[in-house]
Amino acid sequence: MPNPAFRLDENNFYIFLHFTGMTTGVDEPGDAQLEIIRRMRGVVHAFYLDRDILEQVREEETKVRAMGNIAVDNVGFSEALKRENVICIVKDPRFRPPPEPTVILESGNGEIIGEEVFPFTAHKYADKQDVVWLSDGFVMFPSVKADGSETFTMPPVSFPELNPSNGCKDVISCSPAPTCDLMIRKHYGLEDNPKLASVLVAFNRLKPGESAPDLDPEIAKVKKREKETEEKIQ
Numbered sequence: 001m002p003n004p005a006f007r008l009d010e011n012n013f014y015i016f017l018h019f020t021g022m023t024t025g026v027d028e029p030g031d032a033q034l035e036i037i038r039r040m041r042g043v044v045h046a047f048y049l050d051r052d053i054l055e056q057v058r059e060e061e062t063k064v065r066a067m068g069n070i071a072v073d074n075v076g077f078s079e080a081l082k083r084e085n086v087i088c089i090v091k092d093p094r095f096r097p098p099p100e101p102t103v104i105l106e107s108g109n110g111e112i113i114g115e116e117v118f119p120f121t122a123h124k125y126a127d128k129q130d131v132v133w134l135s136d137g138f139v140m141f142p143s144v145k146a147d148g149s150e151t152f153t154m155p156p157v158s159f160p161e162l163n164p165s166n167g168c169k170d171v172i173s174c175s176p177a178p179t180c181d182l183m184i185r186k187h188y189g190l191e192d193n194p195k196l197a198s199v200l201v202a203f204n205r206l207k208p209g210e211s212a213p214d215l216d217p218e219i220a221k222v223k224k225r226e227k228e229t230e231e232k233i234q
Contacts, residue, residue: 026045026047026190033167036162037161040089040161041096042092042096044090044092045088046087048086048087048088049088052187053184053188054086057077057176057180057183058077058081060177061074064180070152071150072177074174074176075153076174077176079172079202080202083172083202084205085203086200086201088184089200089201090190090197090198098199099157099158100155100222101116101117101118101226102116102155103153104155105140107144108147108148108151111144111229112141112225112226113140113144113146114141115226115229116138117139118137122136128233141229141232143233154175156172157172157174158173158215159201162201169205169210170204170212171202171203172218173202174202175198180198
């Protein structure tokens with residue numbers, strides 16, 4: 001049965017029609033999932049996003065370009081809009097790092113040209129010859145040929161704290177563009193503190209008796225592609 005709080009638009013993205021029992025106040029008491037997130041280290045605020053700001057962010061994301069006028073595709077945010085619930089986390093530097101890369105550079109045919117690297121993943125490339133480090137946090141793979149139609153992709157990222165054991169399925173997280181981060185904070189009257197950043201967590205709720213895999217299928221696809229790329233690098 002369709003959820004009466006949502007409808008699909010022409011791109012098959014959920015549009016919020018109204019909220020049923022979820023608080024969108026920044027510091028109002030929340031449901032179990034919201035309180036799980038609020039207890040995480042480094043979380044300054046956590047709250048559900050309302051319809052107005054989600055539509056504003058979606059419009060702004062279509063305008064984002066990277067340096068060199070390279071296209072940016074926030075696939076994670078597009079996936080978030082397909083979920084019934086979207087929580088915004090405003091975090092400080094104590095918040096844990098993401099489990100997977102939040103930025104990937106892709107060729108026109110979808111091959112991974114480069115990706116974000118963290119201190120706990122840098123060892124995978126330490127002894128590789130066919131890599132170029134653009135910085136401590138991003139590595140390029142010269143063997144993958146660019147064709148002039150490259151895109152910086154922001155993929156969906158796992159968020160293990162929400163899972164079937166606490167009533168969640170289809171869980172993903174994503175990073176909004178910096179302009180969208182600022183837009184969200186202004187919308188909710190929060191300070192523009194450069195030491196803080198936002199993460200969005202989206203999920204659907206499990207129905208009674210329903211089961212679901214711990215890892216969202218879209219994230220599983222990203223992990224598979226990353227593993228295939230790692231195996232090609234010498």
